Amino acid sequence: MWFEGLNKNEDFLKREFNNRNFSILLYYLSTVCKEDDIFDKLISPFYHTELSDDYLKYLLSFPNGLKVTQESEAAEQILDGNVMIYINGLLISVGMKDFKSRAIMESTEENVLQGPKDGLSENINVSINLIRSRYKRESLRTESHSAGSKSKIKLMLIYDAQIADKPALHELKEKLSNIQVDLIQSAGQLQKNIIRSTFNIFPLFMTTERPDRVVKNLSEGKIVVLIEGSSWALIGPATFFDFFESMDDPVQMPLIGQFLVFIRYVALLITLVLPALYIAIISYSPDLLKIQFALLVAGSRMSVPFPSYVEIMFMLIMTEFLIEASIRLPKTVSSTATTVGGLILGQAATEAGLVAEVMIIVISAVAISNFVIPVNSMHQAIRVIRYPLIIMASLLGTIGVVIGLLALIAYLCNLRSLGRPYMKLL
Amino acid sequence: MLRVRYYYYLLYLNFVVCIIEFTPKLIYSRRYTSSLSSSLISLIATCLLIMLLEKHMKPFPGQSIAQIMNGTLTHFFQKSLFFCCLVLSYGAGLIFLISYTQIIHRFICPDISFGLLFGVFLFFTVFVSLLDPKSTLFMLEIIVLFQIPVIVIMILLFLLDANIQVDFLVEASSYLLHWPSYQMIAAGAFLFSGYMNRLVFNEHLESSKPMKLLTIVFTVGLLLLLAYYFIPIGYFGLAGIGNDNDIWFTTTNSIRLPHFFIERFLVIFLIMQLGVSLMFVIICWHTSLQFLKQANLFNGGKLKWFWVSFLLVMSFVLWLYMNDSTVRNSLSWLLNIKLLFDIVLVFTIVRCARKRKAVV
Structure with a gap:
């Protein structure tokens, strides 16, 4: 039998x-x-x-x-x-297989204004079809691998054999063959198993659902991994700066494209440093500001009974709740939640004298600028890394912020994505 | 292999950190006699040493200092040299860290305890100096490139300032023809001594073209030297700068930025300078650890953590015994020894290169 x-x-x-x-x-x-x-x-x-x-x-x-x-x-x-x-x-x-998947759908997570709208499919063959239709080179290679001792999910390694980084390719293959986990169902999960570091919060691989981004990266010698059943591809080696590029940039006129990228770095700086700087200036060195500005901030904090770090932590955590709630809630309810949270909570808190008006501006600026970062995994990382900086600022003021930033730079410089430096300026 | 631009960053970092926080106290102490002439002579002398070193490092691309010296020097002599290098770079880093903590404590946060500040800086620098050499260089690049615009703005603000008195400058330059002194030359040479980092980072850096390097170092060095020597004098005059230990910070404290939300330029300057200064200490201590590695004393987990703990405890104990005047005295001792030692090292490399050539 x-x-x-x-x-x-x-x-x-x-x-x-x-x-x-x-x-x-x-x-x-x-x-x-x-x-x-x-x-x-x-x-x-x-x-x-x-x-x-x-x-x-x-x-x-x-x-x-x-x-x-x-x-x-x-x-x-x-x-x-x-x-x-x-x-x-x-x-x-x-x-005779007939695994069901959606037809080619529009990319929903990485929106662009003028670029192509289609997204990768859960079906590997359809995704490869989309890639091949945009990248017609003989040197394009597709190699099949599998991962997950139970799920035995099929992975497809795609690279341009002529320009792909050979040591990186070798390292990736080795890491894929060493994955020992029962189930793998998504690109993020695969990334986590390739990196295998508990404390790393920065994405060392780019995840994308856009075939045009995949093709752009292939043409730059990067390696792409497609996962069966997931419409997200994993691209490596990646650098920190890759996460600030949108697929809209090449469509724009050069100066406009550069301006947009510049705006994103400004947003990064604001979302990362502003809460910490607020604490440092309010609690430690108000003398840094111009006198009128310092008086204005002091005036708006007159009724606030807490130190600045309690105030900012309270509002930041409220914002985190709001973001989490609006992602998970059904679409019909989420708009109500944001209105209640954003408008009523913000206004009521200032009127009750629990937080300063300036603080509401700071928190809104931080929340908005966080969303400017185009790749989701990076904006999640930045969202988390703000808190150690806030703690440093609460303990040491301006010096704490500077030391925190320097430590962050050192950490990023020490990261490697498939053996290539993650943070190298030029 | 990394491009040669990282070598320029190392030179720049050394210069810009020392000229602002380290040497003004020394250099201005003999402003009526040998300062200016000695500084210019030290520039020429260091340029010659740089050319000599670069020319003779060329046959050893991608080799560590131990590999270069193998076959020419005995292991005992090599280890002694490494030990001296280690002590000198560790000492420079420590003196600098203490001195800069004093400045930060005085100008930015007098309400935070001095011990806490020193402790935080110490932990940060020790742990970052454990990074691998390439990561250290990447970090250096980021910090230097962010600092250059601030320095350019500062120099422009000074140049456009109506308070600079030309008479003071003319008076100061009239002391050019005084006979130079060794101590002043040593202080000046320390400004340009970033080239010695080639010994540590040679494994990861491309070789440079000595003539091109020389031209850049000489031109940029001369411009920066003149700017940094004359700007405070232009403000305070030769007599005015006598009693102030932190002349550069007093000078920048007088600049206001009326159209910016932070009014005191000093704060921006100090914060940028904090990054650069800690980077300098990191490079110094990274160099020390690399020399330990070359002497085969930094391999394995336990030995590594022993040295790290030793570094932390040692620095903390030394800090307890160092005040303003001991920092200044030990600095001038260190500079006097370092110039001689650098010359010895350069000529050792020359000897190694000659021997290698003879063998080939």
Whole structure:
């Protein structure tokens, strides 16, 4: 009895067919194979063939028809959507897979104004199709790998063999083969398993759902990993600065594109430093400001009963709640939540004298500038890294902010993405 | 291999940090006699040493100092040299850290305890100096490139300032023809001594073209030297700068930025300078640790943490015994020794290169 493990499945079928001269046995999972194709391409020709050898030749003429010798290998093929045909004492595998996925959808997480709108698909073949249609070079290579001891998810490594960074490619392959985890279902999860560092919060690989970004990176010698069942691709090696580029930049006139990138770095600085700087200036060195400005801030804080770090932590955490709530809530409710949170909480808090008006401006500026960073994984990292800076500012004032920033620079300079420096200015 | 521009950053960092916080106390102490002539002579002398070193380092691309010296010097002599280098660069870093903590404490945060400030700086610099050489150089690049615009703005603000008295400048330049002294030359040479970092970073840096390097170092060095020597004099006059230890910070404290939300330029200047200064200490201590590594004393986890703890404890203990005057005295001792030692090292490299050539 073959395929003991699969036998207990409701959707596992074993069908026997006989004609006058010979018989065959088909094994497949009905849920992942196309039944119509099985009938048209396997069963119907079977009744029109006289000799078993001719039918065997016919089976091997399929582009993915192959002889399988081991039962375990055959079981894997069945799980991968192939049909196993037992004929003349041989097992032949023929691909009839029908894994469901969405049609090509619009990219929703990385919006652009003028660039192409299509996004990668959950189906690897469709994604490769989208990439190949934009990048027609002979040197483009696709290599299949798998990861996850239980999920056995198919990964596709794509790179341009002529320009890809060889040591990086070697390192990535090695890391992929060393992944020891049960399940992998998304690009982020794969990234985490490749990096394998508990304390790292910065994304060392770019994740994207845009085929145009994939192609741009391929043409720069980077390596792309597609994951079956996920519409996100992983791109490496990446640098810190890659995360501040949007696919809109090449579409714009050069000066405008550079201006947009510059604006993003300003936003990074504001979102990272402003809360810490507020604490440092208010609590430690108000003398840094011009007198009128210092008096204005002091005046607006007159009724506030807490030190500045309590005030800013309270509002920042409220903002975090608001962001989290608006992501998870159903769309119909989320607008109400933001109105209640943003408008009413902000206004009521200042009127009650719990927080200063200037602080509301600071917090709004911080929240808005955080969203300017175009790649989600980076803006999450920046969101978290603000808090150590705030703690440093609470303890040491301006000096704390500077030391915190220097430590951050040192940390970033020490990071490597597939052996390449992550933070190298020029 | 990294480009040669990192070498320029090392030279620049050394110069800009020392000229502002370290040497004014020394250089202006003999402004009526040998300061100006000695500084110019030290520039020429260091340029010659740089050319000599670069020319003779060329046969050793990508090699560490130990590899360069192997076959020419005995292991004992090599280790002694490394030990001296280690002590000198550690000393320079420590004196500098204490001196800069004093400045920060005085000008930015007098209400934070001095010990806490020193402790934070110490921990930060020790742990960052453990980074690998390439990461240290990447960090150096970021910090130097962010600092240059502030320095350019500062020099422009000075040049456009009507309070600068030309008479003071003419008076100061009239002391050019005085006979130079060794101590002043040593102080001046220390400004340009960033070239010695080639010994540590040679493994990761490309070779330079000595003539091109020389031209750049000489021109930029001369301009910066003149700017840094004359600007405070232009404000205070030769007599006015006598009693102030932190002349550069007093000078920048007088600049106001009426159209910016931070009014005192000193704050921006000090914050940028804090980055550069800590970077300088990091490079110094990184150099020390690299010399330990070259002497095979920094391998393995336990030994590494032993040295790190030693560095922390040692620095803390020394800090307890150092006040303003001991810092200044130990600095002038260090400078006097360092120039001689640098010359010895350069000629050792020359000898190694000659021997290598003879063997080939």
